[in-house]
Amino acid sequence: MSAIIQVTHLSKSYKDLKAVDDISFTVEQGDVYGFLGQNGAGKSTTIRMLLTLIQPSAGKIELFGMDLYKHRKDILRQVGAVIERPDLYKYLTAYENLSLFARMSGIRPTRQQLLDQLELVGLKDRVNSPVKTFSQGMKQRLGIAVALVHDPQLIMLDEPTNGLDPQGIADIRQLIINLSHQRKKTVLVSSHLLHEIEMTANRMIIIDKGKKVAEGGVHELFDPSRMLIRVGIDNLATVLPAIRKSRWQALIREQTADSILLQMDQQQVPALTTELVQIGAAINALQPQHSLEAYFLALTTANRHVDPLTN
Amino acid sequence: MWTLLQIELFKIFKRPRTYIAFAAIAAIVLLIQLALYVDADSYIDLLLQSIRSHFSIEGKIANGYFVCYFILQTLLIHVPLLIALIGGDMIAGEANMGTLRLLATKPISRTSLMLSKFLASTIYTLLLLVWMAFLSLFLSMLVFGVGDLVVAKSQEIILHRQADVMWRYIAAFGFAAIAMTTVAALSFFLSLFAENSIGPIVATMSIVIVFTILSTVDLPLFGLIKPFLFTSHMLGWKGFFDNPVNYGAVARSAGILLFHIAFFLGTSIYIFRRKDILS
Numbered sequence: 001m002s003a004i005i006q007v008t009h010l011s012k013s014y015k016d017l018k019a020v021d022d023i024s025f026t027v028e029q030g031d032v033y034g035f036l037g038q039n040g041a042g043k044s045t046t047i048r049m050l051l052t053l054i055q056p057s058a059g060k061i062e063l064f065g066m067d068l069y070k071h072r073k074d075i076l077r078q079v080g081a082v083i084e085r086p087d088l089y090k091y092l093t094a095y096e097n098l099s100l101f102a103r104m105s106g107i108r109p110t111r112q113q114l115l116d117q118l119e120l121v122g123l124k125d126r127v128n129s130p131v132k133t134f135s136q137g138m139k140q141r142l143g144i145a146v147a148l149v150h151d152p153q154l155i156m157l158d159e160p161t162n163g164l165d166p167q168g169i170a171d172i173r174q175l176i177i178n179l180s181h182q183r184k185k186t187v188l189v190s191s192h193l194l195h196e197i198e199m200t201a202n203r204m205i206i207i208d209k210g211k212k213v214a215e216g217g218v219h220e221l222f223d224p225s226r227m228l229i230r231v232g233i234d235n236l237a238t239v240l241p242a243i244r245k246s247r248w249q250a251l252i253r254e255q256t257a258d259s260i261l262l263q264m265d266q267q268q269v270p271a272l273t274t275e276l277v278q279i280g281a282a283i284n285a286l287q288p289q290h291s292l293e294a295y296f297l298a299l300t301t302a303n304r305h306v307d308p309l310t311n
Numbered sequence: 312m313w314t315l316l317q318i319e320l321f322k323i324f325k326r327p328r329t330y331i332a333f334a335a336i337a338a339i340v341l342l343i344q345l346a347l348y349v350d351a352d353s354y355i356d357l358l359l360q361s362i363r364s365h366f367s368i369e370g371k372i373a374n375g376y377f378v379c380y381f382i383l384q385t386l387l388i389h390v391p392l393l394i395a396l397i398g399g400d401m402i403a404g405e406a407n408m409g410t411l412r413l414l415a416t417k418p419i420s421r422t423s424l425m426l427s428k429f430l431a432s433t434i435y436t437l438l439l440l441v442w443m444a445f446l447s448l449f450l451s452m453l454v455f456g457v458g459d460l461v462v463a464k465s466q467e468i469i470l471h472r473q474a475d476v477m478w479r480y481i482a483a484f485g486f487a488a489i490a491m492t493t494v495a496a497l498s499f500f501l502s503l504f505a506e507n508s509i510g511p512i513v514a515t516m517s518i519v520i521v522f523t524i525l526s527t528v529d530l531p532l533f534g535l536i537k538p539f540l541f542t543s544h545m546l547g548w549k550g551f552f553d554n555p556v557n558y559g560a561v562a563r564s565a566g567i568l569l570f571h572i573a574f575f576l577g578t579s580i581y582i583f584r585r586k587d588i589l590s
Binding site for chain 2: 048052054075076081085089100105146
């Protein structure tokens with residue numbers, strides 16, 4: 001596999017604010033690469049630097065093995081992007097928007113090719129409708145059609161599910177998977193939603209306060225030993241002394257009036273419930289908390305950081 | 312570049328707001344023509360009252376050429392507002408819609424993008440002037456007929472023979488095109504610094520108004536800066552109706568306006584090439 005994106009010691013500063021601080025990462029061909037971080041972590045700034053919208057303060061960006069700023073036009077011909085909101089010309093129709101951006105991307109598709117593209121994103125019936133009449137989900141789909149119209153090798157999607165309803169989110173998720181599996185595209189997708197990344201990406205980076213805090217395969221970062229389970233117990237006060245004396249005491253991470261939070265291996269759950277019942281606990285709920293979520297929060301719960309693009 | 316220009320023109324002429332300027336010019340010109348058609352004599356009497364006692368003036372003074380001159384004098388001061396509506400929207404409007412970031416991720420250079428946008432706003436400006444010329448000159452010629460042109464200046468009244476008028480209008484509209492393109496370039500430049508088009512439009516008009524006041528007020532201090540203000544040269548088209556025409560002064564005014572256009576455009580490209588697009 002070859003590197004499609006190679007970012008080395010990338011930084012961006014705004015006066016006193018370091019929006020991106022010495023980030024390095026590599027995206028291989030065929031990856032769905034997740035870019036995860038809280039709002040303001042520096043995701044949008046990084047993606048905008050990859051698209052030449054923002055000039056880095058330091059560092060190097062190579063796409064397709066070429067320096068981004070030396071070969072900007074050649075590189076951008078192979079890149080499609082949806083950056084935050086899919087903002088298009090509201091007074092133009094879906095067809096006119098798509099045609100216009102196709103020509104700006106250096107291609108002259110036939111009418112039929114454009115219609116096929118619109119059909120692919122489910123807008124066949126709204127070809128001649130002005131974009132101002134579109135719902136957020138339809139705009140998002142049109143934005144993706146614009147990003148894909150010139151058949152790019154690399155697709156960057158910055159928070160692509162923002163503002164979408166559950167069906168719209170599921171559609172985008174499926175589209176990302178299809179782009180990777182069926183059309184063999186490389187996809188960089190950013191989100192502040194952990195499960196979005198987990199469900200679509202094979203590799204990911206977590207950034208916080210502009211810095212990289214973790215990078216690797218999604219399944220490597222998804223470590224079952226980090227699983228958290230909240231156990232709701234009606235008579236917790238009564239059985240708590242017994243629990244304190246048991247082997248589970250060492251795994252308790254948090255306690256409320258009617259629940260305890262334990263960090264444990266998923267395989268230990270049956271034994272836990274059995275033993276709690278044996279000591280007389282009236283269990284009313286078992287709520288597994290995502291291990292990756294716990295990991296993510298543990299990495300990023302420090303002071304919030306302000307990214308000028310998202311705040 | 313040609314493709315980009317086509318796209319920019321397509322966007323401009325698909326927007327309803329583009330036609331506001333054409334409608335506004337049509338409304339004003341037609342109203343003035345109607346007023347002069349109904350009663351031009353009162354205005355002509357007022358205009359010529361100081362020389363009536365010494366000269367006998369015969370013939371139809373309120374002809375198409377005269378009406379056109381009257382309209383241009385009245386209207387060319389206000390056209391910058393209509394031009395700023397489009398020029399001020401070229402970058403700021405895209406930033407406001409969020410489309411600027413999409414444009415800037417396409418495989419086109421930022422310089423080409425800026426040049427195509429500026430050329431498109433210049434073409435819009437020229438079309439606006441062609442529309443104005445059609446209504447104020449050719450329609451007036453059709454309605455009022457043609458004849459010798461009487462031009463009243465502050466100290467003199469000049470009479471141009473009918474056969475000697477048309478080339479002056481062609482030259483005057485050519486000069487006006489340069490003057491109006493200067494306003495387009497200014498609003499285009501200001502458009503770089505805003506994320507909605509209201510700011511650059513208001514700023515352009517404010518600058519035109521302030522500079523016009525500075526250009527017209529006769530105070531010694533202002534006299535030092537007047538020659539360098541573009542507003543001091545925007546009415547240079549009137550020079551073509553002097554007798555004889557002072558070509559040196561007209562050319563100097565046109566040169567100063569062209570310098571302003573080059574400055575605003577060059578600076579806009581320089582800034583945009585280095586600008587972080589955060590919208």
